[in-house]
Amino acid sequence: MAKVKAVVHGAVSLVNAIANKRGATLGISLKVEAVMETSPGRGIFIQSKNKTISSRLINKTVEKILTKKELDQNKITLNLESEIPTGYGLKSSSAISSAVALACSKIFKPRLTDQQILLAGVDASIESKVSITGAYDDACSCYFGGFNVTDNAKRKIEHSEKIPSNLMAVIFVPKNRKRGNLKNLKTLSSVFDNAWKLAKNANYWEAMIINGLATSVILNSDPKIITDLLEKGAIAASISGNGPAIAAIVKKENELNVKKVFSTLDGNIIVSKINNKKAEVYEL
Numbered sequence: 001m002a003k004v005k006a007v008v009h010g011a012v013s014l015v016n017a018i019a020n021k022r023g024a025t026l027g028i029s030l031k032v033e034a035v036m037e038t039s040p041g042r043g044i045f046i047q048s049k050n051k052t053i054s055s056r057l058i059n060k061t062v063e064k065i066l067t068k069k070e071l072d073q074n075k076i077t078l079n080l081e082s083e084i085p086t087g088y089g090l091k092s093s094s095a096i097s098s099a100v101a102l103a104c105s106k107i108f109k110p111r112l113t114d115q116q117i118l119l120a121g122v123d124a125s126i127e128s129k130v131s132i133t134g135a136y137d138d139a140c141s142c143y144f145g146g147f148n149v150t151d152n153a154k155r156k157i158e159h160s161e162k163i164p165s166n167l168m169a170v171i172f173v174p175k176n177r178k179r180g181n182l183k184n185l186k187t188l189s190s191v192f193d194n195a196w197k198l199a200k201n202a203n204y205w206e207a208m209i210i211n212g213l214a215t216s217v218i219l220n221s222d223p224k225i226i227t228d229l230l231e232k233g234a235i236a237a238s239i240s241g242n243g244p245a246i247a248a249i250v251k252k253e254n255e256l257n258v259k260k261v262f263s264t265l266d267g268n269i270i271v272s273k274i275n276n277k278k279a280e281v282y283e284l
Contacts, residue, residue: 002283004283006033007032007033011026012089012247013089013241014208014236015207017136022158023135023149023152025147027141027274028171028274029274031095033081034102035078036106037079038074040074041074044059047078053096057130064121065117078100088173089239090240090241091141091240101124105117122135122136122139138241144160147204159199159200159201165274167235168273169273170255170259171247172267172269173270174244174267177244179220191210198210209237211238213226215239219239219244221246225261229258235249249274
């Protein structure tokens with residue numbers, strides 16, 4: 001019998017990784033909490049108020065870490081609570097798979113490295129088809145916090161650092177969940193490549209703005225919203241992930257002005273602090 005709790009945070013995109021398998025993200029403080037309990041028996045039982053969480057992703061993640069024997073001898077109960085809206089590009093699946101992998105490792109495989117824990121979630125994301133690339137860039141910012149610029153094909157962090165703590169993310173979650181055709185992102189692969197190189201050299205905001213303009217053209221958003229946000233004091237803004245959420249990075253004093261831009265649109269606004277904290281797990 002064991003009971004643990006893992007806490008992992010969300011993230012927003014600086015550079016979309018679909019075109020070139022190279023991405024960049026930053027951590028935000030919206031969080032996922034996974035409480036895992038083992039008892040005699042077998043089977044994985046998931047409890048969550050959020051009905052859109054992928055049970056396939058969770059089962060696959062558990063199976064990546066436990067041996068068949070461990071699966072046969074333990075009843076695993078998982079309680080998930082997430083502040084991150086699902087399916088909007090705010091990295092909920094990366095945060096969930098990382099939290100589940102972290103809880104599993106604490107109970108069953110305490111010697112696993114951060115990279116092994118991360119890759120369990122990344123591989124599970126590909127196998128359960130919740131992600132095209134496995135979203136290594138997303139997983140890194142969810143797990144480690146801060147800025148992370150990654151090569152998803154090599155599963156390697158190329159550059160990372162802390163985010164200035166006086167910044168926050170104002171996120172717009174539209175009512176309409178329509179996304180554009182992701183395959184078309186490849187049309188602008190050289191643009192995304194340039195944005196990624198900027199991020200790798202710590203020009204994060206420039207990278208995010210270029211990514212925002214490029215993704216909004218392709219994924220059915222109005223690029224004008226990006227320039228409107230910048231005019232009203234956002235340091236940078238972009239569609240996050242494959243959308244349709246839009247994230248603007250601001251200093252506190254510009255929060256209201258940026259919210260006003262979003263308030264003309266149909267949807268919800270979420271304000272989140274940035275996050276530099278690494279994922280945590282502890283026994284209950």
